[in-house]
Amino acid sequence: MDENADAEPYAEIVSGTPDNWGVWGDDDELGALNHLDPDAVLRGVGAVSSGETFTLGTPIGHPDGDPMWPTRDDADHHMLRDKGHFEAGKVTREPYGGWENSDDLVYLYNHGTTHVDGLAHVWYGDELYNGFDAATTKGGIERCGIEHVADRGIVGRGVLLDVARHRDVEYLDAGERITLEELLACASEQGVEVRRGDVLLIRTGAMDLFYREGADAFYEEFETTHGGEPALDEAGITYTEELVEWFDEREIPMLATDTVTAEQTISETTGTRLPLHPVLLRDLGVLISEMNRLGDLAAGCAEDGRYEFLYVGAPLHVVGGTGGPMNPIVVK
């Protein structure tokens, strides 16, 4: 890997961790999603027991606001046609025999609702995952765009680690760290094991706070500033060599959380912001999914005591997308 001057601080921090470059060929743009082969899919299907389903996508364009990294904007949803158009005589449907219709569009940040980060979302040392030149992002993502993930889909066995319930709190406070040790203790308490190829879901309770107590309560808890810009300070796992090696060894294809930033925003171990993002996305090719609504699923798991399930997610097939909005489904 070629590190330029700017990237060195980060590159130095993570210099001891593994990567998956070349593992699936020099042209690979899927990364750890390659772990989800048909056998992995069948393991996911095999985890189904009750047939109960849960969708994880958060509302888009909710009148009370959407959870959002502060430099992004809420989605806009525009009605293009409704009953008013017909009342005002602005549309006729004669060839249709008179039935009427409505239409609409969305103006949506790809990272502004429940989504999966593509492998080209993050880089350092001027190189993306698998060594692609970061300059290929200029004017549109050319390598590792989200279309590859959209085309493949994310289907496998999922495991929820409900850290909030494990700690017996409604939600983790701003800035709190979850250690690997705690993850494993949580799994153990839940009677579940993170196996090779499992999609890992971690619940902090943040989305539940947003939707139960409202946007103001959420931002009051988590909003802060970084370098003069509005930002969030969320709870989560963070960078350690041990954790990264565990992700690698467990062959985790994707990390999904109910937070906006997926990890402890201001890392307790590195002092920098979001150090797991590049290690996961760019080095290991591990996808990251953020802003998942995990509250109902967690309640269901607590009830039946089963924290493994079939996970199915497929982002919108945005050509050259840096990420893709999606509404994942869990089948228990």
Add this chain to the structure above:
Amino acid sequence: MDENADAEPYAEIVSGTPDNWGVWGDDDELGALNHLDPDAVLRGVGAVSSGETFTLGTPIGHPDGDPMWPTRDDADHHMLRDKGHFEAGKVTREPYGGWENSDDLVYLYNHGTTHVDGLAHVWYGDELYNGFDAATTKGGIERCGIEHVADRGIVGRGVLLDVARHRDVEYLDAGERITLEELLACASEQGVEVRRGDVLLIRTGAMDLFYREGADAFYEEFETTHGGEPALDEAGITYTEELVEWFDEREIPMLATDTVTAEQTISETTGTRLPLHPVLLRDLGVLISEMNRLGDLAAGCAEDGRYEFLYVGAPLHVVGGTGGPMNPIVVK
């Protein structure tokens, strides 16, 4: 049902067909999706055999164009940040240790890519599905918005009827009709049965034409005008009492096709445009999904001889959406 003067021609045409109003209560906004209970989900899961997956979403913002009803526009995809921002010194990532990132957004018609129509997309007689007032659509969908479908998800057993292969053609020509009799013959030839609660997928080959031969070839085949406006003239099933009763009796929760309009656009039986839409969406509460990429799935089915599978779809959770973009996944 209260028919107003404008709607009478259509209302008269379909006056002999059943509806599902009140079947799931006066407040129901899910319609035939109610058929997809945990048992139906388990039947879908039970149809899995190989673990192969197929995603059905079409590319969004493809440089060669997206398939589109002519009065809608292709999606716009805007890069908000790429490597160029960093080269030009317009962004710094100091608190991050210097790693860099890309960001983007989409401006997207909800019915302008693979999507599911919500029950409020279509009405006549001033009433939506279950008798809700069509005036509730004014200024934003209040009843039967796509958020209900997004929250529930569409998970069950799916069956593909590959009419194009059944006819031994690459794609059905503009305006051709598929009869119920042909659907049943196709199923029989394929050795599959449409059972109660199955998601019904019908392949005409239209999306394959678009993606194999290009947008020009597609529009040359299908583009036409209705009442002075540019329109499409596609192939598909169309309204008959018998067909509607079959959908009702089979408890089909959703019809999905690889066309833009889901049915024979200019109906051979009624002479009007798209007469199945209101009967399915508004009367029976049956969802409709359009522009599905079915070519690879069909090839897979032809290869292993199995036309049933687990179908999983969840539209984006657009609050008050008339429809929702989605990237469905099939697990064989």
Add this chain to the structure above:
Amino acid sequence: MDENADAEPYAEIVSGTPDNWGVWGDDDELGALNHLDPDAVLRGVGAVSSGETFTLGTPIGHPDGDPMWPTRDDADHHMLRDKGHFEAGKVTREPYGGWENSDDLVYLYNHGTTHVDGLAHVWYGDELYNGFDAATTKGGIERCGIEHVADRGIVGRGVLLDVARHRDVEYLDAGERITLEELLACASEQGVEVRRGDVLLIRTGAMDLFYREGADAFYEEFETTHGGEPALDEAGITYTEELVEWFDEREIPMLATDTVTAEQTISETTGTRLPLHPVLLRDLGVLISEMNRLGDLAAGCAEDGRYEFLYVGAPLHVVGGTGGPMNPIVVK
């Protein structure tokens, strides 16, 4: 005028004031802009002396934010092409001999920057200016859209009343009222007279506060809530019968201010919000222009002692616009 039940409180309040309905014919959609005939234009031209020019439009998409009514959003400005596209080989300009170009677009609230309100922006009693049915706004403005103003242009003699300077303050505080008496005293002190047909510009200093001390200082001074929604509480003139009659008698075609709301937001005289808007726009057909950058112009006027000038404004020609963004020019 037909008042419906909902509108009665407002209709009662303003029942004693005049209107211009029918004055320029039953089909008129220009209102008081009709006062700006060629003679009025020549009066404006006659006010030119030095040839100095001032533009009044505020920046759109400023990195530090744009002044905005809180329920609207800042403009988004998207680069569609820049040098990065060429560096990354994503565009070629062969037929051009190799020269390169940049391109962009804006996503812009029509009332989200310096603009003029169209006559269809506001109504009561279910009727717009000149008695047009308010239902004609459904699904797009059919009568009194901003295209009529855009087609005509706003050209005439303008007069600035610099109330902030008159009071010897940098800006008027939130909620302060400017009376007609004060306007006249200000004019008198400035040695200028508001004559028939003059475009009236009133300066409170609000935009200067925004651009000199920043968005935070601006919102700290003016932000409030109305009925649970974020709102502003600005300074300005407000409704009295006397003031409305003065506008009518002076044949003022347009009121322009350096505030977001153009008038005392929470009216001291009526207790309601923005009571001048409907009286001016809907009854008299007087246009309203908001968020004008008046600081430089005011300094220029103070320097040369001349507060009259040629005013030239033409909003974007948005078909069916409720208002139109514009960048007015003053020629002194």
Add this chain to the structure above:
Amino acid sequence: MDENADAEPYAEIVSGTPDNWGVWGDDDELGALNHLDPDAVLRGVGAVSSGETFTLGTPIGHPDGDPMWPTRDDADHHMLRDKGHFEAGKVTREPYGGWENSDDLVYLYNHGTTHVDGLAHVWYGDELYNGFDAATTKGGIERCGIEHVADRGIVGRGVLLDVARHRDVEYLDAGERITLEELLACASEQGVEVRRGDVLLIRTGAMDLFYREGADAFYEEFETTHGGEPALDEAGITYTEELVEWFDEREIPMLATDTVTAEQTISETTGTRLPLHPVLLRDLGVLISEMNRLGDLAAGCAEDGRYEFLYVGAPLHVVGGTGGPMNPIVVK
């Protein structure tokens, strides 16, 4: 000037022509607009005689389409609020006493309606006007953005050369060339002289064709392809050393036309596309304004025999805009 390899063909073609780099200082971002000083403004004001006004902006979002370079899209105009919202109970205006309002936004290509190209719209040899690095355009225009033009305004004496009327045709056919000799003959026939500092307007009749006979007639006449992409082939002036020197010597601040491309699209003299753009914008700093509605103005000039007037234009103040939509006003 530093020419890179890619740019050489163009750079060679125009190597004999003058530039204005450094003329107004190394930091100048206004270019030839500097010619429009207060004296020039007063010369424009002195050209007023009748007080008649003409606006030149074309409709935005017209139901029958907007004139457009084929790779751009028509503007979208979205209603955000109308009477339907109130009828459906989705908005209340209690604090307002019950008066109601409408609201809207536009999604608009800056070069997709009547506009002025900023000096950063075009470059070659990796340098913008005045030698600024073309890399400063990456991720947003940093130098020579349209905000400088918006802040200054374009006010001066304008002269219309009505070439269509001079040729006694309704419009110039696709691909036709207008020579400098013809411009001067046209001026002479019209009894007008292009003086130093005049804004130059050239009419070909193209916009009149669009608005009189419709979009289809317009594109039938002018649409073509360049290098596989849809394009236009319009009539206009084109590059010669003599013409460029005339622009320079006449100190023309801006060229405005009623075409989409402002010049003979496929140059008869260079064989390349649009060779005047970089010479005017990047070398001389001369602005270019396109898609001006000149038909009514031309008729007025023909009637009174006066082809000079006051020209006033100010684009929207888009920060970092590559161009700015505007609705210019002519005062005769």
